[in-house]
Amino acid sequence: MVEAPYCSPPHKELLTPSLALPKNSCDCHVHVFGPAERYPYQTKRAYTPHDCTPDMLFDLHDALGIQRAVIVQASVHGTDNTAILDAVALAPQRLRAVASVSPEVSDRELARLHEGGVRAIRVNMVDKGGMPFKSLDELEAMADRIADMGWHIELLAHVEEVEELPELASRLSVPISVGHFGYTKAALTVAHPGYDRFLGLVREGRCWVKLTAPYRISDEGGVPYSDVRPFADALVRAAPERLIWGSDWPHVMQVKPMPHDAHLLDLLGDWVTDPSIRRMLFVDNPSALYGFDEFAAAKRNSPLVSQSPGLAGEN
Template structure:
């Protein structure tokens, strides 16, 4: 499968912490059958799946066997692995994790212009249903938009969707890009809006207007640990944001742990993150839509 990553040489870059050794069991509710963690990653193991020499951070190994233990503790059965920038455009670790799931997992890849149609066909056969672009500053900033559109239109032919990772302050600058999107698109982590600025802040109001008015727009109500004041629990200040998005478009909201939480200093407890979904969606039917029906609609798990 195509990749631009040369052999791994462990450059001197920033090393980030790994997740907690063990998640707690959720207590607020029991996850329904086929509940999905719709945003998580696998890192390495580096001996088998080297990290990209162009990466901006180096995580410790957090492979699919570690992820299985987290899923078992949380009572979840499905997952969407999202390719992270530390592996660059080499999606091998993600594809291996999907294959290990035997139909329970799907993926969102990162690709570049070197990918052939055969490469994309192989990804599709391995339950990849989207590609991701990072626009956030700490991961290298916005992509070249000419290349961006070339890749978007290539995967649109396969009816994939586009996952977009923005900094809140930049979200409003890309309205024209979103308006021109030919396929569904997913905004990661509630556009990374800081909870301390309140739901009336301009970036969140733009996001709320977007999901309300554009049926192509999906949003992940993930990463409370990145949005909350102080970056540690409790996450009460994030609840109004998630509730507003759910109220606006309950059939286009996804939830995920973001395990193993790259680029965080204080690691959250995944059981606590799942419990938070009960605060986001007190109604069981709505909660089940977010955890089961919505990811099934977007990823068509086999």
């Protein structure tokens, strides 16, 4: 069997951003890998990562001024969540996780994952690489199983292609989040009818959005990814109380020049200049969605939360 090729590693040099982050800022989308002999990868994978361990992540976040993080299960690990659970156990007050499970996962396993800091399941409809959900139709039953734990469903999909997303969101008993600005290629622009439909869903408060990985949708070769700026502006106008930020470290399968995470942070600082909205993105919204603070449990799934003017100042 031919092994999946190695992808480029992140920069070893750690830079400090110009943007000063508020206390308890959160990086809501990172992965951890290795050592590979301890956390092996599944054979059905699209890439092979270099070791990018929790210690490396902690060093990065110290340089960036970040105190909290959400470790997202990578497709190369399939439904073996050992690596993310072990990482969270190193700093359980500082870390949360998003796991991958199959529709057949047991209630006992879900309870174990919750105890280990998991607060969502990931459903990757783009880079499946062994991720188990085959269609969005399977999500309603799973949502009902995780609702009482206060979890949500993190969906990776090209939102402009998913016509049924608003209707699905209305049926699900848990919130959804979507990564990479909605994963619509910048060349399609925010005027695309499918993206405009998605913005309507966001405005209604039925969907959280991760402002992550502009390089994955940009046609530009590097920072400032100016063709992604209209997407950020449109989302901030739509619902700043539903936006979160993530670095996407260690930037797996990056075919463009590898970005420095400090530059990605400064880029978002250029795009979002209002201090109160920045606090939502980095502190209050992650606290609500991932349960870092006590007020989160009451806020996250309340039918009134989408009508609130924002979460700033509540933790």
